[in-house]
Amino acid sequence: MSDDAAPQPERLDGAPHPRDALSLIGQDAAQTAFVDAFNTGRLHHAWMLTGPRGVGKATLAWLIARFLLATPAPDKGGMFAPEPPTTLIIPADHPVTQRVASGGEGRIRNVTRTINPTTKKLRQEIVADDIRALNGFFQMSAPDGGYRVVIIDDADLMNTTAANALLKMLEEPPARAVLILISHQPSGLLPTIRSRCRTLPLRTLEAAEVAEAMAQAGVQAANADALAALSGGSVGGAMRLSLLGGASLYAELVGLMSTLPHMDRPRALKLAELAASKGGEAKRDLLFTLIDLLLSRLARTGATGTSPQPQAAQGEADILKRLSPTPHQARVWADLAAGIGARARHGIAVNLDPAALVLDTFAKMAKAAPR
Template identity: 50%
Template structure:
């Protein structure tokens, strides 16, 4: 299997790898925080880059890595003039460091991520202790040309227990001129001792305009309903890209259309959607259906709890459906309980490889039953 064909755990299918993304959109506050620390001369050795999935955390990590590795080595000012104070993290794409990083050929950079298992021909489920041991060996060697050394761990919440403990030892006694960048989707899954040794960089959800900009930069055409896409993707470019690849807006509209009949399920329409999720070629659609069904229930429960005066519709007729099915807080609790049940059942179904059509049809039946009660 060629390197290009090996799956990568730190990239979203259909999107360019974050190291190849030149511009970061929507995370100026996080960039400014890091730049201020750098310019102060008191740069923390470990940074926890956290926030929702798909909002640019990995892109930020790679921008920081390029920025640090492109800095001139400090020789005390004896032979060259002091470098001007940087005002942003941008490094030209034709800079030697940027070119080496794009090719994963920069010797002062280490990337720890879930490795590919040649035996199973799949990515491993966790970052293993062997990967962190490689990181320790990397730090034990002095860079030939001096300057910073940078390690990116993507994602830190995918470290197994042994790997997390090994990383903690590095964080406790970091080498000089080393920066560790820990990309993290769920900080609560990290050891508290790891979190306490890192400075936080928080990445936030993207608004509609920012999301459009990210998608355009990634080579996607503008969506005809960008507001609905931003709403369902919850401000995540990663989720938006996955939705575009699976025709998610149309799929969500189908879910809303079927739910609009509740109580009184249109079994034919539900069965048609369920059968479309069967087979290996339909795995992406199955995953997206499960995700969007959960999104629908979450939006339904949130409407009942908050009773907003206006509803941003992600599908036609959604506002009137919410008003019918979730008119008060009591209804909100019913839908929240169903969401919890459906999430648990779908996770179990994936684990034991149950028939997708049965799983989807059962979800609609549960929705109809809840609407009746």
């Protein structure tokens, strides 16, 4: 089954697949570390790419996979040996790049969540069968005697049985195979898995880097600074916000907060109706994510005496300072964030009316605002 036909649960709707990116913005240190390991003959059989969501881990995994399949092993032939590679970048017209783009590169396996054959629904975790299926892949010889590459996206979703199956592979690594684990929370993985992988940490990006990476992915946004601030330096997060109108929705939230402690009820009703609209689950989830972010920025303002920069909406800094002028008020907002988050998760789980849940949240925020 090609990648196009297979489920792609970790792909953001409306954004290109990570395999289609031919370069990676802002992660030069991680790329250089891998190239150095390759050139010096210290290529580990398993690599763990770590860092926040959306900073380029999957893109780096596909860059590494193309590089390994397209680059000859280092030549020890002395002065006449070719120059060692200095980058992971493989040209767009290279046969490996073209096969990867078409989903026809048989030397790569991308392990993600799969469809449950009984329920016909996408599983919520990676199961043991998904990992054990790699045994047949490893038994096949690469046609050129080169590498075979497995990308597990994401490794955090493996259940216990799947993790144990992977551990066995890491303990007895197949010849000429490289496993790449993508992990957003490596502390949740088995210590024995972590210890058998070399870790490449990826960093959060600056606002200009987020804008550049979004443009590279074909997502144009005039409010890149706001998206970078809201996403915490995550390109994936910024793209999701852009595609769902997150910056304008956050601006509406900030505008509502400007009316506190006397909440503008028509404005609140408009936001509540958005969350309750048909097919509005994504907007509802985004709204609660942005509420949590706003409360976090309020708490940080009161605790530090300065508002977070850059501003994520016009006039945000003044509103945050007015509503969170002291460390005491910062604690009020932080405690409220914890309570609202728990109530929102419970309400969504038991299918409470989204509009009522949103309005109740706004009422609690109004009550917490300083008089």
